[in-house]
Structure formats: C-alpha cells, structure tokens
Amino acid sequence: MDTTPKPFIPPAPIPRTEPPNMLKMFWIVYNNPIELWGAHSYREPYVYVPSGIGGPLLVANDPKLIRHILVEKNKSFKLAKTRQIVLRPILQDGLLTAENPVWKRSRKAMAPVFTPKHIHGFAAGMSRVTKEYLEKYDSPGVTHDIAKDMTELTFNVLAETLFSNEIEGDQKEFEHKIERLFETVGRVDPFDIVNIPEWVPRIKHFTGRGILKYFRKLVRKTIEKRVERIEKGDTPPDDFLTLLLRAEGEDGLSREEIEDNVITFIGAGHETTARALGWTLYLLAKAPQERAKVEEEAKRVTSQYDNPLDWVENMPYTRAAFEEAMRLYPPAPVISREALEDIEWEGTTITKGSQCLVLPWTLHRHQEYWDQPNAFMPSRFLPENRGKIDKYQYLPFGAGPRVCIGQSFAIQEAVIILGELLSRYRFDMAKDASEPWPVQKLTTQPDGGLQMVVTAL
Template sequence: MDAKPAPFIPPAPRPRQKPPSTLQMMRIVYRNPLELWGEPSYNEPWISISTGIGGPLVIANDPALIRHILVDNAKNYRMARVRQKILRPILKDGLLTAEGDIWKRSRKAMAPVFTPRHIAGFAQPMLRVSEDFAARYEDGAVVDVARDMTMLTYEILAETLFSGEIAGDPDDFAHQVDHLFETMGRVDPLDLIGAPDWLPRITRLRGRKALAFFRGLVAETMRMRKEKLSHDIEGSPNDFLTLLLKAEGPDGLTAQEIEDNIITFIGAGHETTARALGWTLFCLAEATWERDRVEDEIDEVVATTPDPYEWLGKMPYTRAAFEEAMRLYPPAASISREAIQPERWRDLDIVKGAQIQIMPWTIHRHRKLWDNPEAFMPERFHPENREAIDRFQYLPFGAGPRICIGAAFAMQEAVIALGVLMSRYRFDTVPETNPWPVQKLTTQPQGGLPMRVTRRQRP
C-alpha cells in the first residue's frame, strides 16, 4: 500500500521572530500586513499592547473571546477607525461600512435576495455563466487564473443579481478593480499615526480615477434600470438591483445609500469568491492526490446530477478543498473593531477605544487551534471532521450580526464554478507560478496565478 504523501505547504510569510520598529511596522503595513505578525500571534490566545501606533491594541485569537466581541457583547464594539478610513472612501454607506440605523436598513432591504429559495434560483444562471466561461479556454493555454476568476465571478454576479445589466465593459472593470485595490485598498501610513483627515493620503489620491470609474458605472447602471422600470417595460427584472431601487423612500434607503450598496456588491461582492477560487485551483494543482479525489467526485456528480443546486450537498470533497483554501488564504484577512466602553473579559482588560484585531489569517494558522496549520489538508472539512472545528476558529465570512450576507451565495457559486471548470479542464502550475499572498482589501496572489489549462479526458 502506498504511503500517504506529505501534505502540500503553500507559500506564506513566516512568523516574525522579533517585533519590528515603528518605521518598519509602517512600511510592512503599507506593503503587506500579512508579513507583520510574529510568533505570539500564532501561539497565544490573545495579545494586549497598551501603547503603540493607533493606541491600545488587542489581538484576539481565542474563539471564546472572538465570540464575546462579535456576538455576546457586539453592541460594545464598533467598526475600527483605521478600517473605516480605508473602506469608507470607496464604499461610503455600503453594507460593509455602514453602521447603526443605516446598516440595519440596508441589511433588511437586501435580506430577501439571499434567502435559501432565492439562492437556489441562482444555481442555473451560475451554471450557464460558468459553462460559457469555460468554453473560452483553449487546450494547453497558459492563463492568469487569478484574473480569470475575477472575470468569472463578476459575470456570475452581473447575471444573478443584476440580470446581466451592469453598464460598461467587463475588461475595463477587471483592470479598474486591480488599480482600486492597489491604491485605495491599502492602509495609508498617515492613518496609522492618527494624522488629521485634511492631510492628503497619497494612496487615495492615486485611486481617485478608478473610484470615479466605479461611481460612474453604478450611476449609469441605476439610470438604465430606472428608465426600464418607469416605462414598466414587460419583463423588467425583479432582481437585486430592482429590489434596492424599490427600497428608496422615507422608510427605506436614500438614493445615495442605494448607490453605495450597489458599488459594494459590484466592487467587492465578487472579489472574495474570486480570490478563494484562484487559491483553490493553485493548491489542488500542487497537491495532485487531493485533486484526483476532487476530480473523481466532480466527474460522478456532474454526470449524474443535472440540477446544479444539488451539487453543493453532493460534492463534500470539492467543498472541503475550497474551504481549506479559504482557511489558508482567507479572502478577508482581518476583522477590526473598537471598544466603545471599557470591560474585563476573564483576566483581559479592554480599555475604552482599544483597537481589536481579529485576524482570520493568524487564527486560521494558529498552532493551538489546528494540527499542522501551514499545510493544505482538505480532510479537516470532510463531513466526519467538521464538528471538531469551533464556530469561532474559522471565519472566512466573519461572524455575528455582521456575518457576510452572501456567504451561502458564495459557497454555491464556488462549487458550481469548480464543478464546471474541473470537469472539463485540468489546471497545472508552470515554472512562472510563484504566488505570494498580499493583503490589500482581499488576500491576493502577488504576480497572479499563471497556470496551464489542459482539456481532461473524462471516463
């Protein structure tokens, strides 16, 4: 009997052995925050730093502490200032950045689209778009899988939530997304030292053109749909876009809030799934024994189950590979909060104004929470092993009241996309495949993911 292969260890920064200086810290946070974290972040239940850049800091790794902050006493924790300084210029009062009553109104307005019944209805459009996308591949071509997954998830989002009626050219969109995240998606050093808002941030100045592109795209998308609805054109889509536009009014959303939420979903709603799909294909290409198992499962299910809505339940190995890729490369690598009032949790004192960092990046690789945490081991998420994972040690979609509203949508989309792509093609790394994880708004592969796409000879 063959011995089980050693698990694949995908690329990641090694924990720092000593704290960086203040100047080093600012450089690292701007360049790639994933390179900041030291040994204690991967070993301790929490770290409390009384002073430092931005004031008192608590790094929360313990699942019980995370539950306390995000669920049990969530009312005492608001969005952290530095996080808001990065995201609010882009998203304003979109669902990711809104707080208080504005957030509640937006969440309530969008909830009907993300019910299980509606998500089930998205399965066929997800399948159609994935099949059309796969048909464009040429056998043996080398492509940038990272960019391709951005395009695929954008096209799925456009078809399902906007009925294919987003203004503009998808190629322009992909380019502008990259530029927006490269500029405005980074922490600016001036934000770390608490510089006044009137001081210009170079990162945001460089991203203005891309942001103007998105705002213009959203305004034109809204205008086109409003014109359709005003003429009561037969067959006007009753989708996410229409639902939001009809929510405008004194008891609903303002026109500005609708625009902010549309840009949130167009600009960021597809990006997290795209990154996770790219990392999944990369990890499976390097762990061929895992890929063989996933391909066998996909071949069987695709051949025997015509309804793609049933794929998620029938593809546990495929789902597990995707979830393990999200563990190693969480699309949103940090969750930031700020304490409104002081409190004591067990023997940890949390002062008023403390910045709370809940880092899926370090929590998902924490040595007290996971066996062999640096390795790609999808069996962690096989059905017989799932119960061993604490709800608050695995946070790809966050947790608590602000958990990602599109989590079920993303899981269904990912399994359908993988099912279509991997049933037709095998994705292999090439000598140029040398990704390095970099945290911008999402965990991105620096240098992209060049991979060879070869048509599979299915049984």
C-alpha cells in the same frame, strides 16, 4: 512503512520572532500586513498591547473571546477606525461600512435577495456563465493567469445574477477599474494607523480619485436606466438592483445609499470568491492526491445530476478543498472593531478605544487550535470531521450580526464553478511559474498571479 504522501505546505510568511523597527513596520503595513504578525499571534489566546503606536491594540484568537467581541458584546463595538478610513471613501453608506440605523435598515432591505430560495434560483445562471467562460480553455498549451481569470469569471457571475447583465459601460474596463480602485484607495496607509488626521492627503488619494468618479458615473447611469424601465411600466428583472430600488423611500434607502450598495456588492461580491477559487486551484495543483479526489467527485456528480443546485450537497470533497483553501488563504484576512467601552477579559481590561482585530490569517494557522496548521488537508472539512472545528476558530465569513450576507451565495457559486472546471479540465502550475506569495491588499492575493496550464481531461 507509511507510504501516504506528505501533505503540501504552501507558501506563507514565517512568524516574526522580533518586532520590526518603525520604518520597517510602515513598509510592511503598506506592502503586506500579513508579514507583520509575530509568533505570539499564532500561539497565544490573545495579544494585547495597551500602548501601541496607533492606540491600544488587541489581536483576539481565543474562540470564546472572538464570540464575545463579534456576537455577545457586539453592541459594545463599532467598525474599526482604519477600516473605515480605507473603505468609507469608496463605499460610503454601503452595507459593509454603514453603521447603526443605516446599517440596520439596509441589511433588512437586502435580506430577501439572500434567502436560500432566492440564492438557489441563481444556480442555473452560475453554471451557464461558467460554461461560456470555459471555452477559452479549449486551446491547449496556453498559459493562463488563473487569478485574473477567476476575477473575470466571478465578475460575470455577479453581473448576471445580481444585475441581469445591465451594468453600464464596457464590462472589461469596469472590472479592470474596480480592481485598480481597491488596489489604490482600498489600501492601508501608514498614516492611517498612527492617527494622522484624515484631512492630511495620502498617496492613494491622488491615484484613486479619478477612478472613483468614473465608477459613481457608471453606477448612477445603471440605476437611472433601470428606473426609467420601471417608470415606463416594463417588467424589470427580479434581481438585486430592482429590489434595492423597491426599498427606496422615506423608511427605506435613499438614492445615494442605493448607489453605495451597488458599488459595495460589486466590490465585496466577486473578488473575495475569486481569490478563494484561485487559491483552491493552486493548492490542488500542488497536491495531486487531493486533486484526483476532487476531479473524480466533480466528474461523477456533474454527470449524475443535471441541476447544478444538486452539486452543492453532493460534492463534499470539493467543498472541503474550497474551505481548506479559505483557511490557509482567507480572502478577508482581517475583521476589525473598536471598543466603545472598557471590556474585561480574563483579568485584563481592554480599554475603550482599543482596536480589536480578529485575524482569520493568524486564527486559521493557530498552533493550539489546528493539527498541522500550515498543511493543506481538505479532509478536516469533510462532514464527519467538521464537528471538531469550533465555530469561532474558522471565520472566513466573519460572525455575529455583521456576518457576510453573501456567504451562501459564495459557497454555492464556488462549488458550481469548481464542478464545471474540474470535471472537464486539469489545472497545473506552468513549468516556469514562480510560487505565488500571499499578499494582503483588501483580499489575500497571490503576488504576480497564478500562471497555470489547463488541459482537457
């Protein structure tokens, strides 16, 4: 008799068998777009609706088609309309939302911060910040919202590594406000998908305007302080902010673009990693047989290697658990583009103007590409199995020229944080905690947080 425990199947919406009516669809789009997708989107190589309500719509799953869109023909696409309507008011010409020459110039200017050598230099800081944060887990019997904790911790890591802890204002307030900002302004409004002009106000514009102003003010102050320091002849920290300011000038970045990028990197650089860490801890708590392997590895490797940088290469199981968590709950559940010309694909014309969606949410749970797609099985990401996964069937960080610039930063940070956490503590769901329901805001979040108890090992 096979006594191997069955893999854990975590909560997720059941694919729809019928399309919702229009009113319901608006409701779903506003509240939780991942509940929209029908069974076809989890089964077919692609779904093309030539006359959707907001214009033609493509959901691309076939890894070859995805490569075509994001890599080979990337010049035939621009960033999708809805994404820009949602994000541009916040991020303006930051790297995530910039296009054409501004994007090219900015990506080149920022590349030096994200070289392997530079990122490796952040390992000690990542570990120190985590150690300091962990003190809060030393009182036993307390229930913690781990989703919130991971957001705080990754914010602290970002503030330390990219901004040398010189972000203006009260850190807690700043962090709370950025979360509110993305929750309000950074949300798809039903008006956004049915082509109602941008000048027609959305609910979110009333709630988000004040927060946006608050941010711009703090970011401006943060930059001014650093500029003053540089002008005074002080040696400024060799961090992201100094690098951005060095790129200022006629051929480089304008002061506004620098501001946009400070906001972009704070926005894109911590919440995504935080979500993936939260889901990893939840999934491991629900799969004790997997958790035991990660805890053993974390204890062994963190005591064997003093330098946290060495953990990244030597903790394959921990990394696999993190990657599997990003498969089941991709922090960025949508990657979207708009076709600038007609594209032929297997006898179908994807017409100019089509909104083309690569949905890590459906792709990572696709029935044709994954064995037991809904089960938590970290071993699929172990080095010996990795070759079986097509590069374009697993896309937590996107692909092509606009692939996530912070990918290596995020993986290194995640392994170091998990090494620190799981070598010392065990994370369990609190007794009365409800199961988390995945909700797509900008990231895939656990609705109601993750109520967990933390016990010293």
